[in-house]
Amino acid sequence: MSVRMKSIHLFEFSDDYKMGLKDYSGLYKNGIPLKEFLENKNYETDIKSGRTPSKFRVDYWGGDYDFITLADVDTDLYMLNPDAEEKITDVAIEECGNMVLVPKGSLLISNAMTVGLAFIVDRDVYINQNVFWVKLDETKVNKKYLLWYFNCVIKDLFDKVFSSKYLSKKELSRIRIPEIDKKKQDEIVKRLLTYEDQIIKLKKTLKNETAVIDTVFGEKFEFDYETFETLKKNNSYCLMQSMFSNNQDMRFSVKYHRPAGRFVMQQLRKMSDLSIKHFLSEPIELGASISTKDYNEHGEYVYISMATIKKWRFDSETAALVDMSYSSKNGNKSVKKYDIIMARSGEGTIGKVALIEEDLKGIFADFTMRIRLEDYNPYFAYYYFRTSYFQYLVEIYKKGLGNNTNIFPTVIKDLPIPNISLKEQEIIVSKIKKNMDQQFIIRKQIDSVRNKILKQIC
Incomplete structure (x- = not known):
């Protein structure tokens, strides 16, 4: 058995070093602190x-006015x-007062x-508050050298040690940059421009996965994406007194009342009069909660959290292992091949899905749900859940405030799903896979x- 030792010196405490079990030293050793490259050497x-x-x-x-996320x-x-x-209005800028306008050409981290x-x-x-404007x-x-160094080197270090954490200004200012003089950096960036041009040319031929999926589904079911995009820009709605008795949603945020939502539902209902519940092999199940004591690097089961499916597939490399006692106790929250796991909470994650494509020992998390279907192609369902239409339904039916939004099985099971033969489903799946x-x-x-x-940066 090997033991890893970590030494901490008293003089480091004033530098706000992290006292956790992870090793943060790679961010703060060798080179020159970013602070030395700031406009006034003052991170504040x-x-x-x-x-x-306010979203209300x-x-x-x-x-x-562009509002960047x-x-x-x-x-x-x-x-x-x-x-x-997202875009904001003159009213937001005037009334909020301390909105931060970043000029063209600025570096954000x-x-x-x-x-x-x-x-x-x-x-x-x-x-917004999740990015820093760094004045250099x-x-x-x-x-440009700094941009590529952060994305190619520093960001990977953050991925390993900064899980679910905010970075402070001071922490950012202490990150060390290679001791390469400005003239040498300029030469490196000049060479990088050639590679950037190559990427630009390749990207012109590249479609993102959602676009591929939407195209195939649109051709099959005659989805009118042009009208959909037009209606999404409609930011007005009205409530009549006659609607009140019909349990009308009284939230004031425009997104819950956009005509694009009604349009999507009409298009999908025209495609099928059946809902997800008609193809379930069992009720949609919510996942299991967990505490720190339940993790165990020697466990046999992986914990399928929202973070592990944020890229629309299960990422086993980022998944933690759980203790055998925990997996035994939560056997009903396990997964099997062809289960679909959907994130049910969190802005930027809610509605995302992953298909379990192999036999896997895993327990799915409290903020996810498991969907098991019968007499239905799991790949077809997975791709359908990724369409812009379905994801928009998640957007307008979710409940909650700010980042604490949720969507529940009672809603998901009643959403429409295509009712076509397994042979037709397979044809669509094959087209999508070929394009993918x-x-x-x-x-x-x-x-x-x-x-x-x-290689040029390092």
Whole structure:
């Protein structure tokens, strides 16, 4: 048996070192602290975070000003997508007062969720509290070099040690950057531009997985995505007194009353008059809660949490193992081949699904649900749950406030699902898989170019 030792010196305490069992030293050793490259070498003034206007105020949202979240970041080139998912109004800017407007060309670094993700904005944007605007002295550091170093090196270190944690300004300022002079950084970035051009060309031929799935389902069921996208931009609604007796949803946020939701339901009901409940082999099951004492690196069962399915498939590498006593006690929360696990909580995760494609010893988490179907192709169901239409239904039917939103089996089981033969389902699955394979080849080519960038950075 080997034992890993970790030494801590008293003088480190003032630097806010983490006292947990994970090793954070890789972030703070070798090189020059980021603080030395800040505009005024003062992390309190040179690193700024934003804020989010109230989601309860309808008049704050749907305006003309880009409000950036991490969902707006192209993670191949680390720049903003052309269209921001959220926009705010003049009213929000005026009444909130301390909104942070970041100028074009600024470097932003995530301080939450995908901690360490860095990107440069190509236009003036407003930011939320989950990103830092880092003001640099660009006579000392090349901003593009810093961007790639964070994404290729630092972000991976964060992935290993910063689970479900916010990064402070001070912690960010202490992260060390290689001691490479500005002239050398400029030369490296000049070489990187060639690789960036290669990625841009490859991306023009690449479709994201949702687009592939939507295209195939749209062709089969004649989904009208153009009208859907138009209706999604409609941010007004009205409630009549006659609706009150019909248990009308009285929440004031526009998203719960968008006509796009009614349109999607109409399109799906035209496709099928059956719901998910008609194809269940057993009732949809909620997962098991867990405490820290239940984890055991020598356990036989993996714990399938929301984090392990956030990429639309089960990621066994990020899954923790649980104690045998815990897995025995929660045998009814186990999974088997072709189960579908759906996240039922958390903004950015709610509604995401993963298909268990092999025999697996696993217990699914409290904030997920297990869907078992019979006489239905599990791959077809999995792809259907990933369509923009189904995901939009999750968006408008979820309950809760802020990041504490939930959707429950009682809602999911009554949502519509296509009622076509198993043979037709298989044809659609084959089309999607074929297109996915083509995208996978392009993705591998992009990864190959990114590896060349990594070699230049390191």
